[in-house]
Amino acid sequence: MLPGPTNVPERVMRAMITPTINHRSDDFVELYEDAVEKTKQVFQSSGDAVCLSASGTGAVEAGVINLIKKGDKVIIPVNGEFSGRLAQMLDWAGANVIKLETKPGQNASFEAVKEAFDNNKDVKAFYCVWNETSTGTMINYLDKIKNLTSRNDSYYVVDGVSIVGGEELQMDRWGIDVAMTGAQKAFAAPPGISPIVVNAKAKKYMNENPPKTMYFNLSRYFKYYEESKHTPFTPALPLLYAYREALDMILEEGLDKRIRRHRICSDALYSGLSTIGLTPFAKEDARSTVVVALNYLDGLEDKTFRNTLAQKFRVLVAGGFGNLKGKVFRVGCMGEVHRYHVMRTISAIGSTLEMMGYRTSSMNALKVAEEKLKVL
Amino acid sequence: MLPGPTNVPERVMRAMITPTINHRSDDFVELYEDAVEKTKQVFQSSGDAVCLSASGTGAVEAGVINLIKKGDKVIIPVNGEFSGRLAQMLDWAGANVIKLETKPGQNASFEAVKEAFDNNKDVKAFYCVWNETSTGTMINYLDKIKNLTSRNDSYYVVDGVSIVGGEELQMDRWGIDVAMTGAQKAFAAPPGISPIVVNAKAKKYMNENPPKTMYFNLSRYFKYYEESKHTPFTPALPLLYAYREALDMILEEGLDKRIRRHRICSDALYSGLSTIGLTPFAKEDARSTVVVALNYLDGLEDKTFRNTLAQKFRVLVAGGFGNLKGKVFRVGCMGEVHRYHVMRTISAIGSTLEMMGYRTSSMNALKVAEEKLKVL
Numbered sequence: 001m002l003p004g005p006t007n008v009p010e011r012v013m014r015a016m017i018t019p020t021i022n023h024r025s026d027d028f029v030e031l032y033e034d035a036v037e038k039t040k041q042v043f044q045s046s047g048d049a050v051c052l053s054a055s056g057t058g059a060v061e062a063g064v065i066n067l068i069k070k071g072d073k074v075i076i077p078v079n080g081e082f083s084g085r086l087a088q089m090l091d092w093a094g095a096n097v098i099k100l101e102t103k104p105g106q107n108a109s110f111e112a113v114k115e116a117f118d119n120n121k122d123v124k125a126f127y128c129v130w131n132e133t134s135t136g137t138m139i140n141y142l143d144k145i146k147n148l149t150s151r152n153d154s155y156y157v158v159d160g161v162s163i164v165g166g167e168e169l170q171m172d173r174w175g176i177d178v179a180m181t182g183a184q185k186a187f188a189a190p191p192g193i194s195p196i197v198v199n200a201k202a203k204k205y206m207n208e209n210p211p212k213t214m215y216f217n218l219s220r221y222f223k224y225y226e227e228s229k230h231t232p233f234t235p236a237l238p239l240l241y242a243y244r245e246a247l248d249m250i251l252e253e254g255l256d257k258r259i260r261r262h263r264i265c266s267d268a269l270y271s272g273l274s275t276i277g278l279t280p281f282a283k284e285d286a287r288s289t290v291v292v293a294l295n296y297l298d299g300l301e302d303k304t305f306r307n308t309l310a311q312k313f314r315v316l317v318a319g320g321f322g323n324l325k326g327k328v329f330r331v332g333c334m335g336e337v338h339r340y341h342v343m344r345t346i347s348a349i350g351s352t353l354e355m356m357g358y359r360t361s362s363m364n365a366l367k368v369a370e371e372k373l374k375v376l
Numbered sequence: 377m378l379p380g381p382t383n384v385p386e387r388v389m390r391a392m393i394t395p396t397i398n399h400r401s402d403d404f405v406e407l408y409e410d411a412v413e414k415t416k417q418v419f420q421s422s423g424d425a426v427c428l429s430a431s432g433t434g435a436v437e438a439g440v441i442n443l444i445k446k447g448d449k450v451i452i453p454v455n456g457e458f459s460g461r462l463a464q465m466l467d468w469a470g471a472n473v474i475k476l477e478t479k480p481g482q483n484a485s486f487e488a489v490k491e492a493f494d495n496n497k498d499v500k501a502f503y504c505v506w507n508e509t510s511t512g513t514m515i516n517y518l519d520k521i522k523n524l525t526s527r528n529d530s531y532y533v534v535d536g537v538s539i540v541g542g543e544e545l546q547m548d549r550w551g552i553d554v555a556m557t558g559a560q561k562a563f564a565a566p567p568g569i570s571p572i573v574v575n576a577k578a579k580k581y582m583n584e585n586p587p588k589t590m591y592f593n594l595s596r597y598f599k600y601y602e603e604s605k606h607t608p609f610t611p612a613l614p615l616l617y618a619y620r621e622a623l624d625m626i627l628e629e630g631l632d633k634r635i636r637r638h639r640i641c642s643d644a645l646y647s648g649l650s651t652i653g654l655t656p657f658a659k660e661d662a663r664s665t666v667v668v669a670l671n672y673l674d675g676l677e678d679k680t681f682r683n684t685l686a687q688k689f690r691v692l693v694a695g696g697f698g699n700l701k702g703k704v705f706r707v708g709c710m711g712e713v714h715r716y717h718v719m720r721t722i723s724a725i726g727s728t729l730e731m732m733g734y735r736t737s738s739m740n741a742l743k744v745a746e747e748k749l750k751v752l
Contacts, residue, residue, distance in 0.1 A: 192612025
């Protein structure tokens with residue numbers, strides 16, 4: 001139940017065991033083109049997709065250095081580790097970064113974003129971390145940003161690293177120019193492939209203004225793809241096979257059904273764990289449907305709790321990040337998550353708390369969760 | 377018989393099928409520390425190793441952007457696609473690049489390098505592509521460069537992407553500050569992990585002058601490793617398991633024996649294929665022991681030749697790169713290469729040529745190769 005890397009279905013793991021092929025061959029073209037096209041389906045984009053052999057941070061960095069030049073004005077909400085990291089990358093790229101900072105667990109409101117746009121008519125781009133994995137918060141107004149970026153045709157970039165494939169993303173419809181994720185999150189593939197999707201407008205800009213770097217230079221990827229459907233550098237072939245298999249599983253389940261499953265499971269986790277006596281870290285209107293962060297009870301020690309949970313019940317959850325270390329723990333609700341995972345997790349957390357001397361209402365918690373899961 | 381990605385032993389492939397672990401756990405520390413320490417053994421370095429989740433080009437770029445600042449003077453021999461690419465990256469990093477250009481198939485002589493050092497007393501670094509995969513040439517004076525870099529304590533960086541693990545590299549002894557490779561070459565692991573090894577002097581510089589980028593920022597990797605033996609970003613876990621297994625196989629065989637095997641096999645390939653009537657592309661004193669590039673015979677069409685070889689005999693070789701497309705083909709001699717591969721390849725190439733109407737002396741070629749392979 002980690003918020004990434006998540007459990008990988010055996011079918012996806014097995015796909016890695018494919019004899020080595022030449023990445024300059026027709027076999028590769030068949031594999032890569034398929035992965036690219038299916039990625040676009042999940043992002044609901046008619047643009048271009050590049051499957052980078054890197055972690056999600058690599059794809060996010062590509063989304064920064066290919067679009068931002070010295071002095072560009074950028075608006076970004078910041079409320080945790082990953083949005084802070086993105087703001088840092090924007091700053092390094094030379095941007096004039098306007099940070100909309102809120103406390104961890106809260107999101108900048110749409111009104112605050114609108115105000116920033118009102119005050120900065122010359123903004124070049126809006127960047128946001130859709131799902132702040134470090135705190136379990138999620139921005140829920142992605143569909144409304146277009147009203148602001150359309151004013152001066154500024155760019156709209158969504159870092160969707162831990163959430164694409166688990167929540168709805170309509171790139172074309174919502175006017176998003178660039179978005180990316182990591183395969184090891186809601187796609188339930190192994191880590192190491194990170195897709196970035198770019199619409200025609202952003203692609204044109206990137207091709208006309210390529211960065212002076214090599215590995216994350218997207219115009220180079222576009223050129224190779226157009227010429228031969230190859231990648232410029234040797235890709236992580238076994239991971240690409242796994243990634244394509246994971247995409248097949250997503251599309252076989254159906255995007256809508258998959259997103260509904262994530263929502264129902266996270267709803268059951270929030271309800272069940274609240275009934276046990278744990279409080280969610282994120283404010284109610286900002287709660288993520290793929291990462292459930294919970295405050296530790298008074299005196300509940302992080303390492304002891306998580307070790308007991310892992311050793312006695314084989315349930316892995318993550319600790320807090322940065323300042324939140326020891327204060328919260330995080331339950332992933334992504335990828336393969338289903339009834340069984342939710343019930344087992346609530347049961348194991350309840351039992352662990354009882355073993356550590358807390359009184360909980362586990363049975364009620366399970367009933368509450370079961371009720372929520374009925375519609376699955 | 378590709379010059380990468382090379383065949384991956386089943387034992388290494390199987391290592392990928394390990395259930396997903398938390399990359400912030402003791403399980404990960406055990407895996408990663410082991411991979412790091414064994415990487416250092418292969419590079420014969422007492423420095424620090426970072427296993428990047430990226431292709432070899434990513435590791436090479438890390439070797440540039442962490443060491444080179446605007447205006448730094450750098451000497452680099454250029455004789456093909458990959459050395460050209462490295463010179464490009466140095467230029468992008470703002471370096472004053474002194475290119476020692478030679479024709480493809482030839483190397484700048486040690487005397488030419490010495491002259492460049494004589495004429496540029498303020499040089500900051502010497503970079504070289506040890507093995508130019510695009511042309512099958514190899515620099516054979518790596519051990520002598522220290523005499524030049526020691527004059528003003530300049531840095532010495534070796535791009536060993538296609539050759540480390542197949543040829544001798546004594547980082548410490550030869551005074552090399554930074555070196556890197558890709559797992560899918562002479563290590564015989566799948567592509568996607570690329571180690572970079574940095575000695576104490578270069579590490580100190582990198583920590584004091586970190587680049588304004590995220591994914592290839594080595595000081596960040598050093599910091600995480602010192603604090604917790606973690607990596608800053610989610611690593612490509614299945615590939616790390618495979619990589620570690622490949623390192624085990626290298627060390628079980630023994631580095632010396634492995635290098636000797638590569639040398640004997642390439643010697644047999646050069647002798648055998650020359651006897652068939654094919655001429656090596658590289659000049660004799662510049663021939664690589666891990667990539668054998670051969671000129672096409674007059675009228676021999678690249679695609680037909682390679683397709684016949686692949687379809688009738690299941691032997692994969694690579695075409696030429698850039699300007700050399702259609703003029704040469706390249707046989708990898710790396711990783712698992714042994715007697716059987718050499719004999720089968722010579723036999724299959726001879727038969728393909730005969731099927732295409734050329735007269736060859738295949739039987740003699742096999743005898744010549746067999747003689748060379750006897751000492752294995």
